[in-house]
Amino acid sequence: MREIYMDHSATTPVDEAVFEAMIPYYTHQYGNPSSIYSQGREARKGLEKARQQVAGLINAHPQEIFFTSGGTEADNQAVISYMISNAHRGRHLITSAVEHHAVLAACEYLHKNGFELTVLPVNQSGLVKPDVLKKALTPDTTLVTIMHANNEVGTIQPIKELAAIAHEAGAAFHTDAVQSVGKIPVDVDELGVDMLSASSHKLYGPKGVGCLFIKKGTKIGKYLHGGSQESKMRGGTENVPGIVGFGKAAELAQNRMSEHWAYLTRLGKKLQEGIREKIPHTIFTGDLANRIPGHVSVCFEFVEGESILLMLDSYGIMASSGSACTSGALEPSHVLLAMGIPHEIAHGSLRLTLGKDSREEDVDYVLEVLPEVVDRLRTMSPLSNQTKGEEANV
């Protein structure tokens, strides 16, 4: 059967050149980077080269890159360690209602432990309005954490503007850029952020590696306590092959950025317009202008997301949904609800995210199968009965 992978925001395959670069660090240059003999020094070299490659992708200094086990650890460190290290200055932090759980749950953890938390609402495209942030800042606010691009709906936040507002009020700014790094230009200087999280497996690197960018001069402690690795910022022997892979993936992403951006923007538009044309009662979610290229997120009225996914899977199409059933919770996606989408519509959400290896014919195939799948489910749905009359009146 045909296999069409349309879930690149969930994870990506490891690029073959990335995998090639990693192999020697498993088999030959396996030394511990903290060791002083040649094996250790070789591993250290690999580590530092990767640091330069990742720094290059986001226009940071290599010394500002701290490798972690992934986006979640980077987010946890930025939020929890920053607040603890700066608790003497203030105990209030601000985030948004559409953050990834890696940020939201870390903020809630602090809230349960005596910190004050403000969760900013978003507008219907998922954007945090700068004025809303302005009003929420208090003299006690030490950190604002707002994601760069949203994982579910692809909306890109006005980070530059938001970071400037936070700084004016004396607060530091962190952004979870897991969904944007490697896909759109990310320049820490231009954005003006103090901290930024990134993850390797979203940009054709291996899983289990990420990094936290910490701007020089930012006061923050370690999150994982142990040895003196990562300039005493993260205990634990470094995942050298993973980090080397992340570095290579970052380098490739930087070289291919504009090419991929143009390709995925075009392909994503084709998919989106095809859905708009072929499937009535469809709601496009997120900001249609400021979004990640190749990211299509929709809600189909009268049907449920898990059913769509399973039926698509039977045609070999892999995608994801923010329906309650797919999250394992009783509530549909907090992101869609925060954007004011009603429960019954949020249950019918579908996210299709294209990648560099997606082909035009994959999009054609999805545009052939998806209308049929939605139609089959709507035939089964007691809710779509109600629309027949409406359509007849049009």
Added chain:
Amino acid sequence: MYSEKVLDHFMNPRNVGELNAANGVGEVGNAVCGDIMHIEILVKDNVIEDIKFKTFGCAAAIATSSMITELVKGKTLEEAEQITNRTVAEALDGLPPVKMHCSNLAADALHEAIKNYRIKQAAL
């Protein structure tokens, strides 16, 4: 996560639709929770002669609806009333634990349809 039987009933649901001559209708759930089951029955001489369903929900919701229509077609009302949500889940070789609560409502919808039939009969 789903059994073969669940996937079969989901991909090839039995008895989808509406009955022209239904004399009992039941509906449970709501769109906010993400599950609505609508069942129509045609009862003749105390026997469920025909049954159809329409369901909004996940694969488990659709499969349990389909399964119950197979289980009760040709059964007497008393036999049909014996069927519980658990019986339906067992007939499907089980459901994931998280689905037992929210998406396993087909027996409730059937019981509502039987109740509706009895009320209508009493009114005649």
